[in-house]
Amino acid sequence: xxxxxxxxxRQRKWMFTLLSIYVLGWGFTSYQSIFLGLVVGTSLSLFNLxxxxxxxxxxxxxxxxxxxxxxxxxxxRFASAALAVIIAMRFPEHLHLISVVIGLMTSYIVxxxxxxxxxxxxxx
Numbered sequence: 001x002x003x004x005x006x007x008x009x010r011q012r013k014w015m016f017t018l019l020s021i022y023v024l025g026w027g028f029t030s031y032q033s034i035f036l037g038l039v040v041g042t043s044l045s046l047f048n049l050x051x052x053x054x055x056x057x058x059x060x061x062x063x064x065x066x067x068x069x070x071x072x073x074x075x076x077r078f079a080s081a082a083l084a085v086i087i088a089m090r091f092p093e094h095l096h097l098i099s100v101v102i103g104l105m106t107s108y109i110v111x112x113x114x115x116x117x118x119x120x121x122x123x124x
Contacts, residue, residue, distance in 0.1 A: 004053065004056060004057070004060075005053075007114065007118075008049070008050075008053045010114055011049060011107070011110050011111060011114055012046070012049070012050075014110045014113075014114065015042065015045070015046045015049065015106065015107065015110060016046075018042055018106060018110075019039060019042055019043065019046070022035050022038045022039045022042060022103075023035075023039060025038075026039060033093070033094055033095060033096045033099070034096045034099045035099070036094060036095055036096075036099075037088060037095045037096040037097065037098070037099025037100040037102075037103060038099045038100075038102065038103045038106075039103070040084055040087065040088070040095060040100055040103060041084055041099065041100040041101065041102060041103015041104040041105075041106065042103040042104075042106045042107075043103075044080050044081065044083070044084045044103070044104060045103055045104050045105070045106045045107040045108075046106075046107060047080060048077045048080055048081070048104075048107060049107040049110075049111075051073055051076055051077060051080075052072070052073065052077065054073075055071075055072045055073040056072065058070075059072060081104050084100050084103075084104055085097070085100065085101070087100075088100040
């Protein structure tokens with residue numbers, strides 16, 4: 001699974017870059033609630049990405065050793081997304097709910113962009 005670790009490393013760099021842009025936007029613009037929502041959502045999205053990669057490694061180890069395979073941790077990812085929405089609804093003056101939801105989807109968008117970039121590089 002070294003290619004999974006390489007993919008995660010690339011995607012993690014993209015996520016940290018986006019987080020730094022969002023923090024700068026929060027600090028230097030008047031749209032603080034929107035950028036703070038993006039920071040919270042993207043942070044939890046990065047956590048969800050880490051959970052997914054960790055569960056995939058455990059899944060690979062279990063299959064390799066012939067053990068019974070457990071779930072890939074969908075419940076924990078759903079729970080962290082629900083936590084982000086609850087926090088955004090509890091503090092609407094500080095967090096923009098739509099921005100939190102967009103931030104939660106960031107890791108999936110980064111995964112798709114990384115896939116398209118890598119497939120273009122392989123074909124060229």
